[in-house]
Amino acid sequence: MSNAYLSLEQVSIEFPTPNGPFKALDNVNLKIDKGEFISLIGHSGCGKSTVLNIVAGLYQATQGGVILDGKEVNEPGPERAVVFQNHSLFPWLTCYENVRLAIDTVFKKTMTKQERHDWTLHNLELVHMNHAKNKRPAEISGGMKQRIGIARALAMKPKMLLMDEPFGALDALTRSHLQDSLMEIQAELNNTVIMITHDVDEAVLLSDRIVMMTNGPAATVGEILNIDLERPRNRLSLADDATYNHYRAEVLTFLHERHAKPEAA
Numbered sequence: 499m500s501n502a503y504l505s506l507e508q509v510s511i512e513f514p515t516p517n518g519p520f521k522a523l524d525n526v527n528l529k530i531d532k533g534e535f536i537s538l539i540g541h542s543g544c545g546k547s548t549v550l551n552i553v554a555g556l557y558q559a560t561q562g563g564v565i566l567d568g569k570e571v572n573e574p575g576p577e578r579a580v581v582f583q584n585h586s587l588f589p590w591l592t593c594y595e596n597v598r599l600a601i602d603t604v605f606k607k608t609m610t611k612q613e614r615h616d617w618t619l620h621n622l623e624l625v626h627m628n629h630a631k632n633k634r635p636a637e638i639s640g641g642m643k644q645r646i647g648i649a650r651a652l653a654m655k656p657k658m659l660l661m662d663e664p665f666g667a668l669d670a671l672t673r674s675h676l677q678d679s680l681m682e683i684q685a686e687l688n689n690t691v692i693m694i695t696h697d698v699d700e701a702v703l704l705s706d707r708i709v710m711m712t713n714g715p716a717a718t719v720g721e722i723l724n725i726d727l728e729r730p731r732n733r734l735s736l737a738d739d740a741t742y743n744h745y746r747a748e749v750l751t752f753l754h755e756r757h758a759k760p761e762a763a
């Protein structure tokens with residue numbers, strides 16, 4: 499057995515459809531070390547969310563499986579926190595209550611009430627959202643909602659943070675602020691992360707490795723690119739950095755030449 503922290507082993511999945519089974523993923527193999535930040539990139543519909551849903555335990559692989567920290571993943575669990583593109587906060591709860599609810603669910607037996615309160619405030623602080631703790635989701639911006647979603651996920655102290663295009667719905671400026679915050683948080687907490695993105699710059703800026711997927715059906719891991727750039731990373735200085743631009747070009751070439759969508763080729 500492998501000793502990677504997270505291991506996807508020969509994962510394939512078929513979905514039943516009216517026209518017969520549809521094989522979305524075929525023989526996906528991926529090993530991730532503790533503390534690694536991995537981006538999944540690939541054309542729309544190739545199967546990125548399906549990979550994430552299998553790791554989250556929301557989908558069961560038809561063949562193969564997922565092992566996290568020595569245990570097989572068969573169902574969802576708080577040790578794998580998911581952040582979606584469309585923030586899934588409870589609209590009737592305040593920001594504080596949204597984070598607190600997750601903490602109460604996970605740590606009811608192991609933390610006192612005071613500790614859970616302090617931990618809620620700590621996580622709101624981490625994403626710079628203490629000022630809005632008493633506001634409800636409808637009263638804050640999309641970027642702020644995403645910050646609360648991230649705080650809620652981190653507050654559960656998950657083994658894996660799974661992010662499905664977490665900044666996809668945000669404007670470019672808000673997006674870059676959140677990317678910088680995520681890098682700061684990452685430097686402090688060293689989470690193990692899988693993030694789906696369509697944004698090549700985001701993938702290169704944030705990742706230790708970029709996993710590039712082939713087109714579906716029967717998609718799989720095409721190539722994996724190691725991003726050997728020192729941290730902390732600064733977007734402005736990297737804009738002129740030859741290595742950064744080389745990585746960027748590698749991903750673009752994979753997506754638009756080696757694995758161009760048939761209709762775009």
Ligand SMILES: Nc1ncnc2c1ncn2[C@@H]1O[C@H](COP(=O)(O)OP(=O)(O)OP(=O)(O)O)[C@@H](O)[C@H]1O
Nearest residue numbers: 513514520522541542543544545546547548549714
């Ligand atoms: N529950 C399901 N039932 C049937 N087919 C599905 C199901 N979930 C996903 N698929 C199919 O599997 C393929 C992969 O879908 P998936 O959502 O994982 O792609 P993706 O790479 O995340 O796409 P996007 O970038 O557009 O979000 C698609 O062809 C999709 O139609």
